[in-house]
Amino acid sequence: MATIREVALKAGVSVATVSRVLNKSDTVREQTKQKVEQAIRELNYEPSVLGRNLRNSQSKLLLILIPNISNPFYTKIIKGIEDTVIEKGYNILLCETNSNPKREAIYFNLVRNRLADGIISMDPTVDKEKLYKLASNYPIVQCSEYDESGIIPYVSINNELAAYHAVKHLIKLGNRKIALINFDEKFLYSRERYRGFVKALEEFEIPVNKDWVYHTDKLTFDSGQQAMRILLTQKEKPTAVFAVSDILAIGALKELNEQGLCVPQDLAIVGFDKISFSNMTNPTLTTVSQPMYKMGCLSAEMIIKKINGEKVNSCMLEHELVIRDST
Incomplete structure (x- = not known):
């Protein structure tokens, strides 16, 4: 591979002049510019993008x-x-x-x-x-x-408002026993979605049942399935679940299907994010869509x-x- 020095030597100019041509400087005479461009073509020279970016103090x-x-x-x-x-x-x-x-x-x-x-x-x-x-x-x-x-x-x-709308939808369908599958609340979105969940329940004077609030330690399909399995062992079972992620909701839906429960007749479920998989589940998943x-x-x-x-x-x-x- 040809170097900028070889281009300069062939064109009979300095390295600095070649550099000015490459950087489209208007200080180079047209005749000199043509000589440099011809040398570049003949030597098949390709300038270093990295070197140029470093000179411009940008890596791109x-x-x-x-x-x-x-x-x-x-x-x-x-x-x-x-x-x-x-x-x-x-x-x-x-x-x-x-x-x-x-x-x-x-x-x-x-x-x-x-x-x-x-x-x-x-x-x-x-x-x-x-x-x-x-x-x-x-x-x-x-x-x-x-x-x-x-x-x-x-x-x-606005995660809190989005969660509020999702839970309010479940309440308007007649559900008053609503569970929450949440992730670790050290994350802001988990805290915000929990606040939206509570806000919707309070608006309709529905108490929060702590036995129906489950926090997963991982954001995986398996974690959602495990959460639903535990919720279904409760003496009094929820009729609906709001999951703060589609990944958790899809895992929960898998557990419901494996236990032979009908969704939404036995238990309704809402997810969050509208990932591509949410339209491929059986049944398809109601979810909050983020742009x-x-x-x-x-x-x-x-x-x-x-x-x-x-x-x-x-x-x-x-x-x-x-x-x-x-x-």
Whole structure:
């Protein structure tokens, strides 16, 4: 592969002149420019994108922090991010943290060392103190899970209101014995969705039955199935379940099917997120739809604006309750 020095030698100019031609500088005479371009063609020279980016103090690389790449919730968001940044000359690197502080440190150092220009964090398990500290000097945006104090700009939905609408739907169908399958409440969205669940019950003067509130330790199909299995062992059984994630809801639905119960006749169920699998279950799953692709597009636009020194504001998007056969 030819080097920039070889191009300069063949064209009879300095390396700096070749560099100015490559960077489309208008300070190079047309005759000199043509000689350099001819030498580039003859030598089949390809300039180093990395070298050019480093000279411009930009890597054109964005880090996307997610806790687990297997979670289908992130798929459409990532697609929105990728479609948006590629159009603007950027690339993305998916960074699966697995809630591991050592991995986080590696990704944060990529930004500190200018090997990446910024971070879009979708990881609810990230070390918030370290993320806030990094955000004071480098471009960071949060997507879905966000910072309540407003230190870092974010794109999300009103999780409490969305959960309230989902549970209110179950109540209006005649259900007063409603269970909740929740994830760990150290995560903001779990706390917010719990508050929405309680708000709907209180509005209709329905007490919260602590025996019907189950917290899983993992966000997996198996965890949802286990949660439903335990709820069905209660002396007094619920007639409906609100799960804070479609993954948990689909696992719960599997357990109901295995026990020969009819949904929604024996027990209605509502999920959250509208992942692609939610329309493939039997019966199809009623769920809260988040505008995941749009969330990805907006978070990508925000991070590029921050990289360019522009001010960005946080954004709350609308949700939608998608009513299907499980209610």
